[in-house]
Amino acid sequence: xxxxxxxxxxxxxxxxxxxxxxxxxxxxxxxxxxxxxxxxxxxxxxxxxxxxxxxxxxxxxxxxxxxxxxxxxxxxxxxxxxxxxxxxxxxxxxxxxxxxxxxxxxxxxxxxxxxxxxxxxxxxxxxxxxxxxxxxxxxxxxxxxxxxxxxxxxxxxxxxxxxxxxxxxxxxxxxxxxxxxxxxxxxxxxxxxxxxxxxxxxxxxxxxxxxxxxxxxxxxxxxxxxxxxxxxxxxxxxxxxxxxxxxxxxxxxxxxxxxxxxxxxxxxxxxxxxxxxxxxxxxxxxxxxxxxxxxxxxxxxxxxxxxxxxxxxxxxxxxxxxxxxxxxxxxxxxxxxxxxxxxxxxxxxxxxxxxxxxxxxxxxxxxxx
Amino acid sequence: xxxxxxxxxxxxxxxxxxxxxxxxxxxxxxxxxxxxxxxxxxxxxxxxxxxxxxxxxxxxxxxxxxxxxxxxxxxxxxxxxxxxxxxxxxxxxxxxxxxxxxxxxxxxxxxxxxxxxxxxxxxxxxxxxxxxxxxxxxxxxxxxxxxxxxxxxxxxxxxxxxxxxxxxxxxxxxxxxxxxxxxxxxxxxxxxxxxxxxxxxxxxxxxxxxxxxxxxxxxxxxxxxxxxxxxxxxxxxxxxxxxxxxxxxxxxxxxxxxxxxxxxxxxxxxxxxxxxxxxxxxxxxxxxxxxxxxxxxxxxxxxxxxxxxxxxxxxxxxxxxxxxxxxxxxxxxxxxxxxxxxxxxxxxxxxxxxxxxxxxxxxxxxxxxxxxxxxxxxxxxxxxxxxxxxxxxxxxxxxxxxxxxxxxxxxxxxxxxxxxxxxxxxxxxxxxxxxxxxxxxxxxxxxxxxxxxxxxxxxxxxxxxxxxxxxxxxxxxxxxxxxxxxxxxxxxxxxxxxxxxxxxxxxxxx
Numbered sequence: 001x002x003x004x005x006x007x008x009x010x011x012x013x014x015x016x017x018x019x020x021x022x023x024x025x026x027x028x029x030x031x032x033x034x035x036x037x038x039x040x041x042x043x044x045x046x047x048x049x050x051x052x053x054x055x056x057x058x059x060x061x062x063x064x065x066x067x068x069x070x071x072x073x074x075x076x077x078x079x080x081x082x083x084x085x086x087x088x089x090x091x092x093x094x095x096x097x098x099x100x101x102x103x104x105x106x107x108x109x110x111x112x113x114x115x116x117x118x119x120x121x122x123x124x125x126x127x128x129x130x131x132x133x134x135x136x137x138x139x140x141x142x143x144x145x146x147x148x149x150x151x152x153x154x155x156x157x158x159x160x161x162x163x164x165x166x167x168x169x170x171x172x173x174x175x176x177x178x179x180x181x182x183x184x185x186x187x188x189x190x191x192x193x194x195x196x197x198x199x200x201x202x203x204x205x206x207x208x209x210x211x212x213x214x215x216x217x218x219x220x221x222x223x224x225x226x227x228x229x230x231x232x233x234x235x236x237x238x239x240x241x242x243x244x245x246x247x248x249x250x251x252x253x254x255x256x257x258x259x260x261x262x263x264x265x266x267x268x269x270x271x272x273x274x275x276x277x278x279x280x281x282x283x284x285x286x287x288x289x290x291x292x293x294x295x296x297x298x299x300x301x302x303x304x305x306x307x308x309x310x311x312x313x314x315x316x317x318x319x320x321x322x323x324x325x326x327x328x329x330x331x332x333x334x335x336x337x338x339x340x341x342x343x344x345x346x347x348x349x350x351x352x353x354x355x356x357x358x359x360x361x362x363x364x365x366x367x368x369x
Numbered sequence: 370x371x372x373x374x375x376x377x378x379x380x381x382x383x384x385x386x387x388x389x390x391x392x393x394x395x396x397x398x399x400x401x402x403x404x405x406x407x408x409x410x411x412x413x414x415x416x417x418x419x420x421x422x423x424x425x426x427x428x429x430x431x432x433x434x435x436x437x438x439x440x441x442x443x444x445x446x447x448x449x450x451x452x453x454x455x456x457x458x459x460x461x462x463x464x465x466x467x468x469x470x471x472x473x474x475x476x477x478x479x480x481x482x483x484x485x486x487x488x489x490x491x492x493x494x495x496x497x498x499x500x501x502x503x504x505x506x507x508x509x510x511x512x513x514x515x516x517x518x519x520x521x522x523x524x525x526x527x528x529x530x531x532x533x534x535x536x537x538x539x540x541x542x543x544x545x546x547x548x549x550x551x552x553x554x555x556x557x558x559x560x561x562x563x564x565x566x567x568x569x570x571x572x573x574x575x576x577x578x579x580x581x582x583x584x585x586x587x588x589x590x591x592x593x594x595x596x597x598x599x600x601x602x603x604x605x606x607x608x609x610x611x612x613x614x615x616x617x618x619x620x621x622x623x624x625x626x627x628x629x630x631x632x633x634x635x636x637x638x639x640x641x642x643x644x645x646x647x648x649x650x651x652x653x654x655x656x657x658x659x660x661x662x663x664x665x666x667x668x669x670x671x672x673x674x675x676x677x678x679x680x681x682x683x684x685x686x687x688x689x690x691x692x693x694x695x696x697x698x699x700x701x702x703x704x705x706x707x708x709x710x711x712x713x714x715x716x717x718x719x720x721x722x723x724x725x726x727x728x729x730x731x732x733x734x735x736x737x738x739x740x741x742x743x744x745x746x747x748x749x750x751x752x753x754x755x756x757x758x759x760x761x762x763x764x765x766x767x768x769x770x771x772x773x774x775x776x777x778x779x780x781x782x783x784x785x786x787x788x789x790x791x792x793x794x795x796x797x798x799x800x801x802x803x804x805x806x807x808x809x810x811x812x813x814x815x816x817x818x819x820x821x822x823x824x825x826x827x828x829x830x831x832x833x834x835x836x837x838x839x840x841x842x843x844x845x846x847x848x849x850x851x852x853x854x855x856x857x858x859x860x861x862x863x864x865x866x867x868x869x870x871x872x873x874x875x876x877x878x879x
Contacts, residue, residue, distance in 0.1 A: 235740045235749050242736060245725030251684045252714050252723050253736045254704030 068326025083321030087220030088275035089299025105166025107296020108173035109144035113273025116143030144273015152265030195288035216278030383408035389438035461537030522553035632661030635832035641691035666847030726779030731760035784815035
């Protein structure tokens with residue numbers, strides 16, 4: 001029998017002792033920027049090929065996209081105006097994601113929010129504008145909030161998958177909107193495009209002084225910052241992260257998961273509902289089918305690109321706002337169909353989803369455990 | 370070793386691992402380890418969790434490619450690039466967890482495991498061949514029964530038969546008895562031992578049960594922290610000397626003596642019923658009272674409703690009917706109740722059941738207290754400094770090995786994850802403690818520490834419900850022992866007077 005006993009001193013520590021510095025500490029953060037960034041570039045590359053098939057130069061494409069999105073003060077304003085609702089609808093996906101839920105029905109909450117805000121304004125023609133505007137904000141947020149809370153409740157109490165239900169609720173919201181604007185709420189004067197009556201020029205929320213960008217951008221940024229603080233600095237956010245990270249762990253420490261789910265869903269829907277209110281009170285002035293412009297769906301893309309981080313939602317929304325803002329210029333200068341930016345959005349979404357598989361697999365960023 | 374010896378076409382196969390080193394990044398999982406398994410021997414591979422046992426056998430089976438070192442099969446150096454190569458050489462492995470398809474019959478499982486399953490299976494021919502094969506085997510299994518209908522012992526036999534059916538002549542068994550009753554374990558290992566003695570088979574068994582090593586193995590190799598700590602003939606060794614080689618110079622926490630008075634009933638279950646995920650009855654009309662200052666152990670083969678029972682107590686599953694009372698009050702596993710009654714839970718697989726892997730060690734330690742001062746200022750704003758301070762204190766107190774309090778808890782080893790949960794659950798006052806397999810898969814040092822903490826909580830007057838699949842652990846810690854079978858409590862005895870064969874009989878449902 002042989003017995004060579006290993007050195008006990010060496011046996012004491014299994015974990016590699018030294019902190020190997022920068023990559024160790026920031027590896028994960030770098031990854032969160034690098035991978036979506038690479039996915040975006042990859043998507044732009046593929047879109048370039050797509051455009052080349054139309055006989056256009058991809059280099060021209062990239063140049064005009066930049067011009068249309070960020071090239072001039074005018075295009076910046078156009079971009080920011082489009083980014084405002086995207087920030088809010090992205091939060092509708094990013095907030096429930098903290099609880100591990102995939103909600104893709106921001107579009108529905110936006111429509112219901114718009115409808116509720118319009119109804120509030122039309123119900124109080126006697127009130128001063130500020131009161132009307134506050135009532136519109138509240139109505140929009142409550143309407144949108146209840147709408148997504150419905151998806152959360154269906155999941156929590158009836159076991160219905162929240163992704164499917166929130167998506168189907170979009171179509172129900174659209175049907176409700178059409179039903180009302182073509183029936184009860186229709187302005188008899190709107191002939192070709194059935195709409196509600198106008199909320200009145202005095203009740204419009206207007207633009208940030210010195211710009212053509214409406215106040216919705218400020219709402220969006222405020223909502224994103226508040227969401228970030230809520231998730232990362234408050235007791236409620238901590239409980240939500242526990243429940244989102246591991247529902248079994250949340251239950252074993254007695255956290256009320258149903259309450260968390262319903263509250264988060266309400267807040268998420270309230271953000272999208274606010275986007276609907278902004279679209280009515282700053283852009284359209286009334287509710288009609290024009291509101292279903294896809295902001296809710298692009299918001300999903302924004303949230304995924306931002307890795308569901310409420311703060312990262314802001315720059316990503318601006319980026320995607322820019323892409324959609326450049327659509328017009330691409331049409332004029334390159335003769336591309338207006339919808340071609342939607343093709344780009346689709347390609348980006350596919351790349352972002354596929355890039356999910358790369359996390360934790362990039363050799364030089366691997367932290368040692 | 371004889372260079373150039375050809376592997377025999379049949380009969381037992383010897384395997385040597387020479388100077389095996391396996392590095393994962395900076396971490397050395399195996400450091401120049403030598404393993405020599407003689408043909409026709411029953412070899413045990415002993416070591417704590419993380420000692421490198423799995424890494425070593427995975428290198429042999431071709432799942433990993435060792436950084437350095439060679440594998441010799443039948444005395445001949447072989448490059449084993451993947452498990453398929455290992456299978457072709459006649460090496461096979463039985464995993465800790467079953468790999469059979471539950472919805473298929475035993476015969477179907479056996480045939481499907483072959484590499485050369487024909488596109489159309491001639492079942493009548495296959496069945497005849499299987500019956501002929503089974504006639505030569507020492508153990509019998511019902512070929513036409515569905516795997517889901519047979520017992521754990523029979524499933525384990527199927528796993529082993531599958532390997533023999535595939536003509537494997539060197540078998541690696543990874544903790545093969547962890548799902549079996551002591552009686553079933555002895556039966557299966559005894560039969561395998563007979564095959565080894567007949568020279569049909571060589572066995573390398575990973576285990577941590579000294580009893581099995583002493584009763585069935587010829588030789589043993591012991592690893593510690595990736596290094597060879599010792600090897601030799603079992604007949605030359607004692608459980609004590611093997612344990613010393615496994616643990617090394619490390620000092621273990623001393624378990625406090627059993628002291629104190631048994632008090633009033635703290636945790637009462639009244640005709641409790643619960644369903645499993647599939648909707649079948651998992652816990653059936655269970656009633657029990659656990660009093661302050663006692664540990665009630667619940668024994669049973671895994672899958673007899675213990676998990677569902679603990680999940681109900683932990684708030685992870687709704688009870689179907691019945692009542693749980695804690696210190697007289699009806700209990701629904703809410704945060705307020707857990708807090709009022711000072712309840713603590715140590716679930717099995719803590720990373721899966723009690724932690725959020727992506728959150729930091731400090732956050733995980735604060736799960737029970739984060740919504741109160743000093744962690745929450747004004748009841749809503751998180752006070753990060755308090756998190757850090759508390760975590761640093763508990764990391765020291767409970768000897769949690771982590772790089773920093775901010776490291777994600779999933780980066781810690783199993784023992785340290787359980788220590789962090791221990792710090793959270795037992796760091797304050799405890800009146801009711803529910804523990805489920807709290808030491809599963811942990812090393813000696815962690816086990817000793819956890820046992821000591823559980824005993825100390827009992828001595829301070831806590832009512833402890835300990836659910837475990839490890840009978841030795843239950844006998845060591847419990848005051849009373851209850852056996853659970855098919856969702857019911859079928860046997861109860863004072864732990865000091867419990868008869869092991871009687872307990873085993875009830876565990877198997879006789």
